Amino acid sequence: MHEFKELTPYRKAFELMLADLGEIQDVEEVSLKDALGRVLAEDIASPIDSPPFNRSAVDGYAVRAEDTFPAREYSPVTLRVMDEIVAGEESKAKVEPGTAVKLMTGAKLPEGANAVVMQEMAGREGNLIRVLRPVAPGQNVAFAGEDVRKGETVLEKGQILRPQDLALLKSLGFKTVRVRRKPRVGIIITGDELIEEFDERALNEGKILESNSVLLWGLVRQYFGEPVFYGVIRDMMEDIREAIEKARAENDLVLVTGGSAFGDRDLAHRAVRLLFHGTTIKPGRPIGYGERVFVMSGYPAAVFAQFHLFVKYALAKLAGARFKPVTVNAELMDKVPSQLGRYEFVKVWYEDGKARPIRKRGSGIISALVRSNGYIAIPENSEGYLKGDRVEVILY
């Protein structure tokens, strides 16, 4: 067994990986409903002013502001109501001096009017209103283009589309939207020690139930990708090479677990020309990347750290997504020592401004992943944090 001659610092490995990957250029035109969670392929300029006309921002009476200038509570101005309209209808009436038109929020301001008196400020008697206070020109009016101007960029390329983004597109008249094709990600699991179904005797002999396939499948789906599973491959050089070649031909990215270290059975890393192999991250040190292939650890907790430190950013780049994980500032509830020279991925449970480190060690420990909802990263030049320190938690 050999060891890594030199560990590539995390940041350097990250940059090498990111620089090697190109954005997918394929575009799909999908209905707005099918676009939820997809990545916008182009800037969207509004084809219209929104609102398309001056409209009332309140329920009340459209008036000529000048008519109301003398109004006082002890000396109201009386105006004649010429028409009543609701949102979605248009009044043919013109507001002449001494008159008003009743309207609801959102209704188009009738010709002649330049302000709206709120309903509460106008006592109604038959077809007359008594206005108690003056309104200024423009008061209670939403002007054409006030929300969005025609030609204005309302959504930028790379936006991960949320319900409100789709609603904006619909309100501007769009029925479909152009999004990037999802990155296809081939997943290959290697390891003679793995079994895929429960078998007590095999487990007692030292076999391990394989779980990286479903871990990576879920993570890829969570981060913009479309996973494709290529099965569990035994530790035979030719089989592994063949599986990687096939997966690479059919996908934008390939994730191989197992065989990234330097044991006799660690073969996967020999099947790919790697840009780096072995980094300062802990857990997950033996990760390698090259030719659109990540060679990852076999231990789920190491795979999980490798995914969050490398693969999710690879997927964001391939997908062309404007992606930044949610980070929160938190008070650390316990000390976290760290080894100098290691970029440590420390799982925490974040809640109500506090981050509690998850203590379980061992890179095979999945229960610690389950008990966490984020991590703190401790760079190579730090020996860790003390209880009570303010730390940045990256949520997952």
Added chain:
Amino acid sequence: MHEFKELTPYRKAFELMLADLGEIQDVEEVSLKDALGRVLAEDIASPIDSPPFNRSAVDGYAVRAEDTFPAREYSPVTLRVMDEIVAGEESKAKVEPGTAVKLMTGAKLPEGANAVVMQEMAGREGNLIRVLRPVAPGQNVAFAGEDVRKGETVLEKGQILRPQDLALLKSLGFKTVRVRRKPRVGIIITGDELIEEFDERALNEGKILESNSVLLWGLVRQYFGEPVFYGVIRDMMEDIREAIEKARAENDLVLVTGGSAFGDRDLAHRAVRLLFHGTTIKPGRPIGYGERVFVMSGYPAAVFAQFHLFVKYALAKLAGARFKPVTVNAELMDKVPSQLGRYEFVKVWYEDGKARPIRKRGSGIISALVRSNGYIAIPENSEGYLKGDRVEVILY
């Protein structure tokens, strides 16, 4: 037009609504891959110890700890290597006094051994190793059941299943998992002023492009539900009543937009016996709830606030989900005044520990939703916050 006689305080309306809804009891058994994002229907107890045996936590040599007690760097202990095993295989060798077995991380500890010497601490020469430092009994060993004990609850009912939860289930031998049926949510849009396709002339006459359907469709999908769209219904009492009856018969919850206020055309609220109608929230005051039906506003920004303040919690309860939105503590970048007596929903952009209020007013303004990624809630008894205040942001 009438006004609300009395506004129900937000908290009280919320409790009335939540108490009225019952958890869905229907359970579906799905494959692990299909369970991503679903809600676990039962507690999961581990059927096995994990690891199922004592295993090595490092690459190194299984030894009898007692043999190493005299070891010093200037006076190493020499042991004979009897066997070499990899993870997933079992050594038939027994570790007798004076011997060792080479093994890799995860391999089963052979009989006789009670500790592991890390590879770096053992100089190898032929089939001999020179141990430089003593190891204690149990050192570098992961004991059976250390991660998960047989019978231990590893996941609780109501968990929203993440990739790591599915991996844990797979590592314990599960192939399927029992999850709650997703709440089905009928969506009904009402309003004579609405058009569904771009029509410049209609827009100039005061019509509005309908966008609540896709807004609610996306929000329901984001929060555990399965949306069903019942179309845009004109403001005719019988049509609205019929649509609500049909949607209620076919769904667990019904969302109706438009017609929640007291205008002559606001009909939807008359079709349902409401537990409350009109609350202190702003925007979104006219919301009503009763008989598994939310009567919501017509304005998208009001609908959005109503969804986040009420409907997402209704969905979590129906789905039986252990749900708590992500909240972060942030520095407010600008003052936010608030009206006493109103529970204000203030949209913000949260980034790097700072929250910037989104200034656009008007409940029809969708672009403000697009520019936000969370909100702060200002309760009825507060007049708002000052620039620089620490506030809690609820992310969406």
